[in-house]
Amino acid sequence: MSQSITIAFIDASKQRQLYTASPDKTISIGNKSLSTIQQLHPYVDDRHCQVRFSTSYKRWIVEDQASSKGTYLNGDRVTKARVLSNNDRIRLGSDGPILSVGLQLESVSIPVQVAHQKTASNPPPVSSSRRAVKESSIIPITLILFFAIGGVAVYAFFRSQPVVVEQKKPADPPLKSKPVKTICSDSSFDASELYNLVKGSVVLIETPSGSGSGVVISSSDGVAQVLTNAHVVEGHQEVTLHYLNNPSSTGTVVRVGSQDQLSDDLALLNTSLDGLSVAKISPLLSIGDNVFVIGSPSLGEGTDVVSGWSLTKGIISNIDPAGEKGIFQTDAGINPGNSGGPIFNSKGCVVGLAVAVPSDRTVQQVGFAISAEAINQFLAK
Numbered sequence: 001m002s003q004s005i006t007i008a009f010i011d012a013s014k015q016r017q018l019y020t021a022s023p024d025k026t027i028s029i030g031n032k033s034l035s036t037i038q039q040l041h042p043y044v045d046d047r048h049c050q051v052r053f054s055t056s057y058k059r060w061i062v063e064d065q066a067s068s069k070g071t072y073l074n075g076d077r078v079t080k081a082r083v084l085s086n087n088d089r090i091r092l093g094s095d096g097p098i099l100s101v102g103l104q105l106e107s108v109s110i111p112v113q114v115a116h117q118k119t120a121s122n123p124p125p126v127s128s129s130r131r132a133v134k135e136s137s138i139i140p141i142t143l144i145l146f147f148a149i150g151g152v153a154v155y156a157f158f159r160s161q162p163v164v165v166e167q168k169k170p171a172d173p174p175l176k177s178k179p180v181k182t183i184c185s186d187s188s189f190d191a192s193e194l195y196n197l198v199k200g201s202v203v204l205i206e207t208p209s210g211s212g213s214g215v216v217i218s219s220s221d222g223v224a225q226v227l228t229n230a231h232v233v234e235g236h237q238e239v240t241l242h243y244l245n246n247p248s249s250t251g252t253v254v255r256v257g258s259q260d261q262l263s264d265d266l267a268l269l270n271t272s273l274d275g276l277s278v279a280k281i282s283p284l285l286s287i288g289d290n291v292f293v294i295g296s297p298s299l300g301e302g303t304d305v306v307s308g309w310s311l312t313k314g315i316i317s318n319i320d321p322a323g324e325k326g327i328f329q330t331d332a333g334i335n336p337g338n339s340g341g342p343i344f345n346s347k348g349c350v351v352g353l354a355v356a357v358p359s360d361r362t363v364q365q366v367g368f369a370i371s372a373e374a375i376n377q378f379l380a381k
Contacts, residue, residue: 005060006082006102006355007053008262010231012040012297014210015336016265017359019366023053023060029092029099037359043093045071051084060084060103069093089261100259104322119227183319184280184349194292195311197348200277204242204296205232205251205269205340206309213295213341214269215350216240216276217379224276226269228340229355230256233267244309249273255381256327263326263374265355267340279342282349283372287327289316293332293354293367295341307337314365316351326374328352335365342367350375 006020007027021027029037030048045067056063058111061081064071071078073090088101093287183198203214212232218225226241233239233253241251251269254282256325258264296308299339314332321329330343352369 001114004104004184005053006104007037007051007090008100008102009037009039010097010234011038011359013188013336014212014339016229016231016262016339016356018262019359021051022308025052027051027112028322029090037091038092041092041096043096044234045069047124048092049078049090051090054081054083054179055084057081057167058117058259062090064113067093069096078278087371089209089260098182098259100261102261102324160228163237177297183277185281185347188346189312189348191292191311194296194344194346194348197242198279198342198344199294200246201279202294202309203228203340206240207233207236208241209235211296211298211337211339212339213352213354215342217279217281217350219274219276219278222272222274224273224278226271226272227253227353228267229265229353229370230259230267231265232340233269239269242268242308243276244272246273246276253380257335257378261326262324262355262368263370264378265343266353266370266375266378268379279344279348279350281375282347282351283376284349285316285351285371286336287316289351290346291316291332291339291351292329292344293330293334293338294344294353295338297333297335317366319371321368324368325375327368328371330367330369331364331365332367334369 004020004022006014006018008018012016024351028037028050029039029189029329030046031040032042032046040311047065049064049071051060051062055138061083062073062078063081064078070093073082074089083102086103091101162223183201189197201216203216205212205214205228212228214226214228216224217227236251239251240248242248243306249271251271254270257266291314294309297310312333316328317331318329319326334357338354341354342350343354345351351372353375355370356367356368
């Protein structure tokens with residue numbers, strides 16, 4: 001039986017939120033402020049749908065609340081109560097926002113049966129037909145001598161011919177790649193030194209529907225790659241990229257994660273620009289490590305004011321919290337607009353990407369980041 005449910009959603013300020021509930025809670029989803037999860041979108045009704053734990057099904061279910069645009073579960077319209085499974089996706093309206101479902105299950109002990117392969121103590125007997133084939137394959141001694149003498153004669157003939165040595169052309173020297181300023185040191189830095197070292201690799205991402213952050217992870221032959229969250233660029237093929245010490249450029253989305261899990265909320269962008277600082281990704285992290293978040297948080301809902309290249313500091317509070325692989329928790333400040341922004345360790349290496357905060361605003365100093373290990377898995381696909 002499912003003990004709790006976690007629903008991930010994007011709020012009106014383009015910030016990814018997580019809402020977790022136990023079986024005694026009913027989650028109402030709609031356009032009004034009284035909704036447990038409020039989604040401000042033209043396709044979302046006041047009381048759109050609800051998610052609750054069914055005592056008859058012994059499972060979490062989703063029910064449509066007579067919404068005009070409909071509720072969809074994995075692409076199918078919900079006309080009656082539908083049972084939810086892990087990684088299901090609820091869409092509010094045919095073109096509305098998507099909510100991701102995560103279920104925390106009781107651990108079940110499954111007996112493991114090991115299949116042993118039997119080994120015979122004696123080899124199987126050889127059949128008479130196999131012995132006959134073996135005996136008939138023996139080559140007469142005279143035939144062996146014939147081939148041996150012929151081989152010597154052929155070798156002597158070719159040995160007497162002049163040897164022509166082919167002159168090989170010298171190998172072309174390997175092409176040298178353009179030098180790139182890569183950030184990641186063996187030394188540790190204080191907050192001020194680190195900020196000045198890495199700020200050039202941090203990107204402000206602007207879309208028609210909001211803003212977020214990103215980080216430059218490669219630059220070669222006039223093409224740079226920027227990493228961010230998928231929900232920052234969701235619904236857009238091209239976005240505007242702003243840099244601290246370079247002119248703005250257009251970023252094209254070339255790869256987007258599935259977003260089935262929080263650790264899949266990743267996107268890769270290409271842009272035509274030279275001279276950018278490149279951040280290096282490092283999977284080395286431990287609870288208690290100092291970390292630094294640099295991004296462009298917005299200054300409250302209902303305002304377009306963005307604090308570009310803002311620095312917050314904290315520690316790694318937990319790794320794989322609640323069994324969520326590829327995620328770590330930090331007490332460094334993460335706010336709307338920080339999504340997709342890099343999280344550096346004290347050596348200037350990127351150890352994660354800011355991705356979400358709890359939907360309950362009374363929870364303090366809790367933020368979540370996608371780990372470098374999950375980032376590398378995404379880039380390797």
